[in-house]
Amino acid sequence: MKSAFFIRMFPKETPIKLLIEHAAILEEISRLIKPLIESWFQNKDIYEEMRFISKRESDADEIKFQIRKMLSQSVRTPFAVKDILDYLHLQDSLIDRFEDVAKKLSLNKVEGLDDYIKEKVMELTDQVIQSIDYLEDMIREVRKVITYSFPSKLLKKEANSYVKIEDIENKVDDISIEIGKWIYSKKKEINPVDLIFFREMVLILVHITDRAENTAELLNAFLK
């Protein structure tokens, strides 16, 4: 039946739909990271949580392969294939970074973290989660942008979300400086290996926001 070629022409699954599914996993993982860090601060076993995050990361990888396969099979979207693949790479690397945090935390416990630094790290985590929320909103809105044929109203909304992520990145920089100062102030009290470990963990969180900003910037650029 010729209906078959309509079905082939309009695939039920689209790269944009899958990118949104991929972003939903990113958001889910970002929300899991906060209780994970809280548990780590309380010296609880986080192995199961870490395994679950790894499993979701594998699910995201499957979606990534599906998108790549679709784009290699001549499925086209309103955006350049390269832009989509670059975006996918960045979004996927965010998931990888969260998995890195979970794996890293499962490796070691750090003694001597006071309430001040725990609060600062939780503040940092909240900002990281917030940046991912905005990013997820942005990619979710892309469908609307396509549906309504790229109206300036929606493009402005997308640009505003990008600005919000940029603001978060600035806040995160400030928090990271405070955390950095605290780390170096403890060089005589806490085991240096633990301090290096803790610093690396904080840096991954900081890099997530940096990367979220880059990802939002790319999205914003190819929407225009």
Added chain:
Amino acid sequence: MTILIIAAVIGFVMSMAIGANDVANSMATAVGAKAITIKQAVIIAALLEFTGAFFFGKMVTETIRKGIVDPSLIKEPNIMIAGAFAALVAAALWVFISTFFALPISTTHAVVGGMTGFGIVAVGWGAINWGKMLFIVSSWFLSPLLGGILAYLVFRFISWAILHREFPLTAARKVGPFLIGLTFFIVMLMFFSKALHMDINSKPLLWSSLFGVGVMVLSFFILKRVKPKNDEYGAVERIFRKMQVVTSCYVSLSHGANDVANAIGPLAAIYAVVTTGVVGAQAGIPKYLLGLGGLGIALGVAVLGYRVMQTVGDNITELNNTRGFSIDFSTATTVFLASVFGLPVSSSHTVVGSIVGVGMARGLEAINLDIIKKIALSWLLTVPLSAVTAALLYKLFIGWF
């Protein structure tokens, strides 16, 4: 007379297959965009396909009947009967092959190839009206291209005039009636020209304009009642959902007008020879033959269309009504224009052209362009293969008649 009855049966079965196969061309986007239900799609398509075939199908049928093979060069009536019969059977075979293997093969190309194959074998290369053939073949390239360009422009216009405005709903209430009026203007102009056989001069133009304006005013009041529920864009889509019902009808009408020839063209050639006893007589195509083709298409839609639409509706990504409207309007206008010039074009390929056009205008979330390669391949293969099939069948049949 027996051969005429057998040919009529094959022509009827083939028109049923065309109806069942091609209902997706006219209704897939409307069902995909939830503008109409599957049941409504089937009823509308059946009625409009018949109307298109019965009132507007003559020109293209004439082209298939006597435009490809020059009848004046065929001396013996039995050559024409065997040849047209071979072309009909070859095209029918291709319809079934394309149905079975889900190939985007055009029945139009198959029947034109069939007539060409028999002409070359029966009389020689000189029997083919190459000028006309060139015109037909060029229309196969031009129709998807024109459909694509038109769809691109229509969707760009909708984006500019409605979707990019500060108040899209207000803009849609103003622009929508104009687009509906324009659709009715074109349909009425074709009706005066092709069904009532009037020359396109000031009188049909005036009546068509009046009709178009009347519909425009009426739809202005209907669309005025559409209120925004959640957002303005949603209301715009609801307006286009109503408008897409009109353009789906338009596609069905134009499809019936163009594609009835694929089943009835060779049958009309046989009819002319059987009833007059000579080849090349100026016998017209009786209305009841077009009616038979139209009925077959309508029956094909009614019997198998539901399943086809269900498959399409369940398996394609949801389309927006603004896109559906742009695709339908462009396809129908292109196929309708081709019918006016007596050009047998592939409505399936024109739809594909229109879809690509909207895609080029960044209107679709995803399209699989892989199908275009398959279409290009089918263009290269269908005509020679159906020509060879018809030539072989002719050799077989000529011994019987």
